Amino acid sequence: MAATAGGNKIRNAKLVLLGDVGAGKSSLVLRFVKGQFVEFQESTIGAAFFSQTLAVNDETVKFEIWDTAGQERYHSLAPMYYRGAAAAIVVYDITNAASFTRAKKWVQELQAQGNPNTIMALAGNKADLLDERQVPAEEAKAYAQENGLFFMETSAKTAINVNDVFYEIAKKLLQGQQVQNPQGGMVLNQRPPERTVSSSSCCA
């Protein structure tokens, strides 16, 4: 699983996806984790959890990804999932202006409630549907800059920029780790690799 040679640490990073119903949160994760795309991805009930590793130079980040239900009705469950997250991807649908409005609300909530060290990305998904665009890229980009997010338009369907978003997050996580006070704690946890699976082989 670890793509890099032994010896380097695997850094675990909790990542949460937030965004409006049908923006494509689950599809982004499935594209990133399994390389798959389903036209009619069923709605997420509760939450789903995935993990995937990514190599950045000579280091490896293991993303522990929480994919959440989008409906406002389930909002009260969200803090459980974004609490302690090292990174968040706020997703909207470029063909749906309301979903962009909702994305901004998520950003506000994370800024208010989340950890200040949380790395936030804004993903304008369904970028393949240019004909139906409702949210101009410039507008989203400007919003992202104002709020210190990094921004990309993505398409889970065509895979455009999907791995890139995660890669950018991984890079920022590792940079943050070097620059910031490690006691910040929430950004990266250094745990033994493969903490959860086949822990019986633990040699410590």
Add this chain to the structure above:
Amino acid sequence: MRGGDAGAAAAEAGSPRSPDLYDFSDDSDYAAASHHTAMRTDSVDRGSDETARIDVVYEKERVTIHLTQYGSGRISGKLRLFLQRGSLFLSWEPNEGADSLSTSSIGVEIEKYRNLYTIKALPLSDVRFIRRHTPTFRLDYIIIVLSSGLAYPPFYFYNGGIRELFATLKQHVFIIRSDDDPNVFLVNDFQDPLQKSLSSLELPGVASVANAMSRQNSLSFTGANDESRHGTDGRHGEASSISQYGSKQKNKSNDPGRDLSIQVLEKFSLVTKFARDTTSSLFQNNSGAHAYGRQQHEYLLDNEASDKQKNQYITPEKASMPSAPPEPDPLPLVWGKQRDRPLSAEEWAAFLDPEGRVMDSKALRKKVFYGGVDHVLREKVWKFLLGYHEYDSTYAEREYHAAMKRAEYEAIKSQWKSITATQAKRFTKFRERKGLIDKDVVRTDRSVPYYEGDDNRNVVVLRDILLTYSFYNFDLGYCQGMSDFLAPILYVMEDESESFWCFASLMERLGANFNRDQNGMHAQLLALSKLVELLDPPLHNYFRQNDCLNYFFCFRWVLIQFKREFSFDQIMLLWEVLWTHYLSEHFHLYLCVAILKRYRQRIIGEQMDFDTLLKFINELSGQINLDRALQDAEALCTIAGENGASCIPPGTPPSMPIETDGGLYVQQDDVL
């Protein structure tokens, strides 16, 4: 009258069979035993034991417990009934020393459990019922079930004698054959007038439990043999003082039975395994390593029903059994009744009177609970199960009702149909709801042929029904998960109005699942937590230690009643089983427990934390054996009995909500 029934049953219980009917003819020992049965040489010696106060009225050698699947581990013993101070007691003393197989690896284990299974003096007043099993080609056996819902492992009668046992019981206690199962004998000790009145009050409950436990049953079992506690209670103290009377039996060698049907033995070995797990979970308490075991212990002590048993059967302090590490079992820990065939057209017709009334709705629900419904009948039967039709309505009444409801549906539907584009521009909530529903219907069960393909008309009907419902129940509105409930209903009904009303009926019970404050879900997950605590303390303990007690990993299971966990065909079966509310309105929670128990070995063994557990549970989708899970859940529900029911507060969905003045769905203003 009932006594007469019982007598007849007792007489029938031991109807002699030719020894060569047994397929053990290659086992000389068993053949001999069978001849004994035929000759009926049971000893019944009265009052001949050392203590004058004891009057032994029944005694049978070679009454045996099977510890393992293939019968290689057995403990043979002596079963007695005796009177003391006018009350009837049952005892079972294992033979001293080893059975023939004790030199094998299993021998040590047998030694370990010998004491555990000993019954010193069980007052018959503590027995709820005894189930007699007289399979044609197998050993006869009985299962004794206590008032608390706990049970002993099966006792196999290698020398016959079940008929005499029941005949003797009948002479001394009041036994009633269950209406639902002729092999279930409800037992009550009426020596004590107070007991008598209590028991008579309890009878309906007893009968219904017995009914639920008909056919094969597995139950948990608490270890016997608690010397330390005897003497603290007058009656039981005396009982224990005479418990030494049993003469030690010589062991026979060559216990027969290794070629007993695996099918039968498998099941009973599970009981004993379950017994071990249950008891070991109690004993783990002693080591201090499992603090939660103590709660289970206290639970039992606090439990009124088992109050008497605690003195006799629960022996945490004196337990000699080592507290094994959690030992999840690849074999199931419990088993329930075999799944039945689905309700057929002939059977359905037989339930109806000439005017179309369902004459025995309980029997219908029972049938559906155990076997489901043939698909062609679902369209009819679901309307009753969901409460759209009354069981006692006639064909004509239902036809009229459907027509009225169709008109009502159309009226509600026209409320949103008449909204113009201009109006919609100024009606954000409508646009949002419609948008949300539009997003969900196109991704609901699209792989099912009924909903597949572009411009599928049925997808539009799904949308229309959900949007109409969000006007019918404006406070609740639309919530993700509802389309999951509606899709199979529409598939079955193939009618817009009737699907709507069936869905609306279902939401009467499950609407609280979708409340913004999540109270319905919290109530169910909390109840689930309590059920696991009751039925699998080590697993509960594990969840507690790993911060998983919120049970959010079961959120999807509970919210949409396993919709995402099974295939479309399976979910129709599962839902009709749940909707019978036959054993419990909350059978889905027992199903959760059953599935968790199935996978407890992996959960604990792999030390899953919350994240991993949620991933694991989500990935079980499509992997769960439904029939087995239902059987397990049935057994667990029966084991739990009233103790289980008391884990679930009134009003917990899918119970009908407790109505308040403020409306059923208290919502904030910004609800979509």
